[in-house]
Structure formats: structure tokens, C-alpha cells
Amino acid sequence: MATDWRPRLVALDIDGTLLKWVTGPGGGSTHETVPAAVLASVQRAIDAGAHVVLASGRAPHGMTAVAEQLELRDPADPDERLWIVASNGSVLVRHPPMEIVHEETFDAAPAVHAILERHPDALVAIEERGVGYRVSAPFPDGELGGELIVTKLEDLVSAPVSRVIIRDPQATADDFVTMASELGLHGTDYVVGWTAWMDLAPVGVSKASGLQYVADRLGIDAADVLAIGDGRNDIEMLGWAGRGVAMGQAVQEVRDAADDVTGPVDEDGAALELDRWFG
Template identity: 85%
Template structure:
């Protein structure tokens, strides 16, 4: 743990389950930032440190959260933010929305391998600025924006930055076991709280996205505080100088972190920020 005099130059924050509280039994979060979290983030900005949202969400569903938090770049007149979207595959400046870096890959082999094991699973690809193109409708509230039903072969016919595979009839443990057995060569993956899998280019994660942003800002990993709660936060928590897991995180995430804060329902992110920004 850094000594008490340390203060992060960059704070990386996951959104769902870190800033936003879960809706019981709905597989989604309340789209309202709690006051304690908002105020803690404002103290970070007042101190002159950067705040970067790092999420599995698509860019268009992250900007409203940035607006709620009152995020800005404290060092430039126009205040344009950096956002790490789609688990690190897409780097955005905002406002206005500008994609400054994107990693893509051929997802077809991995998608077909997963569907051989879970033939009824749903597949989604981001439709920039609109929502998602999907093989069939996802459970209500799980995807932001509009859903456009599209033939599977059309979904994976060209390189993409990220693929979501979801099987409402399976469990997260089913997907973890399946991914380990398949290997999924040429593709990185992360399994969520449910039977939800994100496929991404090899080597791409929230950590790689944050590394890109930090290099642009001249900040080293040792000066980064990262807070998250999901398996897609593990690389980020390991990379940052201080990685903190939310209290409700699974053991695999807690083990990757330097420390564990309170649960999201107890505003754990605000509690951690208040250790370094008063």
C-alpha cells in the first residue's frame, strides 16, 4: 500500500457495481450516481487529478455517467475527458464524442466455438452511437440503447472491437469452465457476474486502455488508483499502483487487488477516494 502522503495522479473507475448500485435481481444498475460518490469524485478533480471511467460499456452509454459525475479534465480549458470503453478496446475523448484509438479482431472463430457449446446463446456487437446489433433480444435492461436484430453471420463478418455472448439459461461458472476448456486462441475473454462473456482482441483489457491514456498524460502506473468489482477489472487492478476491489467482488477479483473497500451499496468507491482526497 502506498504511504499516507501518496496521492494518485489518475483515478480509474469502473461503473456498474462500483459507481452505480445494482438493481436487485435485474442484472442491471440504477443509472443514478449516489451523492457521496459524486462528491468524492469532485474532490479528486479539485485536487487536480484525472478521473477516467473504465468500463465494459459501449462509449455511448458511458457519457451520461460522466455528465452526472461532472467529470472534466482539470488541466485543459475545454475540459475534454478520456474514457476507456468496451473493456479497453475503444478509447474516447468527450465532449464531443471522438474515438481516438480502437482495437479490432476477427471474432467469428471464437463466437462459433462458444455457440457449439451454448447454441441458444445470444450475441451482440456494438452499433456505434445507437446501441447494439444482436442475434436475438437480450433480457430487458442488460444492453443500453437500441437493439437491432441481425443475422449471426452478418454480426461477425467484419472485424469488431468487442463481442458480447450471453446465455440466460447458463451460469457464470458454466462460462468460466467452458472458456478454460476451449482455450479461445487469438482472443481474450472475460466472464461477468452471470453467463455473460466479453470477447476482445488478445492483450486488450481495461489495463491496456488505461496504459494508453496514462502515456498520453505522462503518468506512470505507480501513480494510478483503480477501483472495480468484476472479473473484467482484474488486469486493471493488477496494473495500477493501487488496485482496490469493491466489497461485493468475487474472491478472484479480491485476490488481484491491493485492498478491498466497502460494498457498492455502502458507497465503497467514495470511502476509498476519501482516503487520498479530503
């Protein structure tokens, strides 16, 4: 990488990269927050002319508030709407106001039924745009944002969708990794989270494909992108970007896909990496 290289686009994962959990006074309720150091480093990147794009597995309605908390804006025109890569690249958004500008969908029914044969008690969720999620049964508290609408399974997968979440609180992430490799899940791409949580998506769709869509419209090459993330759903993004950086707490599979590793989220690792280029 050239010594005078500086990112023109910064792609940032949210959970485990920008946000960390903070416990309230006296051991009170926990909440997510953007550390001051991370907010300041993001602002320096914008002030230097870089486009900052959030890329997350979250649904769009779970990302716009984070964009506002980070005070994201177009570096050349503060009135221009932001780009957001949501649902692991399946949904591309402009904000504000929130507008879905591109969406990839697929028939999830075969994969969902194959998984439920292995994990019959697993929970299934489909995004209900702007509201929350339609779910086969309630998810553990705090795992999904917005309203949860209990819906019959067959109704959940009766039409093409952009993303499906499968969650089994009785299983482990390793259980899901093994199951996915054995099933094959033909016609579907998948990613396993930190727990027994699996996102199903259309083949070829990832944060990387979503960011390529955005970069093309901004006239920016992948070689000029810095991407930072911590999860298995960041692997394609880290490999696609000119510089891909894994957070310090990432599993080895994610670290191996990256060009470098920064500090963990609890040590403001995203700020440490951004300050290399915009400090």
C-alpha cells in the same frame, strides 16, 4: 507505498462501483444512480488535481451520460475533453463531443462459433456505434443500452470487431468460466461477468491496456494510478495500477487481484476509498 503518495489518475469502473440500483417510491421501477457521497468524493479528487477516467465494459454511448452525471472535467482545464476507456479497453474516447481516438479490432468468428457449439441458444451482440447493438436475437430487458437491431449471426461476425458479447440466460457464470477454460479460445481474450455473460476482445486488450494508452498521453506512470472495480473485467486494471482496490461485493478472484478491498457499492465503497486520499 510512500506515506505521501496521492493518486494522479483515478480509474473507475461504473456498474457495481459508481452506480447502484435504487427502487422507486412504493416499490416502483428501479433505476441506476450515482450516490451523493460518491459524486462528492469524485469532485474532491478532481479539485485536488487528479484526472478521473471511467473504465468500463460499456460501449461509449453508455458511458458519456455517466461522465456528465459525475460532472467530470480536466483538473487543469475545464474546457479540455475527457478520456474514457470503453468496451473493456478496446475503444478509447474523448468527450465532449464524443470522438473515437483509438480502437482495437479482431476476427471474432472462430471464437463465437466455438462457443455456440457448446451453448447453441446463446445470444450474440456487437456494438453499433452511437446507436446501440446488433444482436442475433433480443437480449433480456435492460441488459443492453440503446437500440437493438436483430441481425443474422454470419453478418455479425463477418468483419473485424472491437468486442463481442455472448449471453446465455439459461446458463450460469460458472458454466461460462468452465467452458472458456476448456475451449482455450485461441487468438481471443475473454472475461466472464456476474452472470452467463462473456466479453470477447482482441488478445492483450483490457481496461489496463486502455488506461496505459491514456496514462502515456497524460504523462502519468501506472504507479501513480488508483483503480477501483468489482468485476472480473477489472482484474488486469487492478493489477496494473499502483493501487488497485476491489469493491466489497467482488468475487474472491477479483479481491485476490487487488491491493485492498473497500466497502460494497451499497455502502458507497468507492467514496470510502477516494476519501482516504482526497477527503
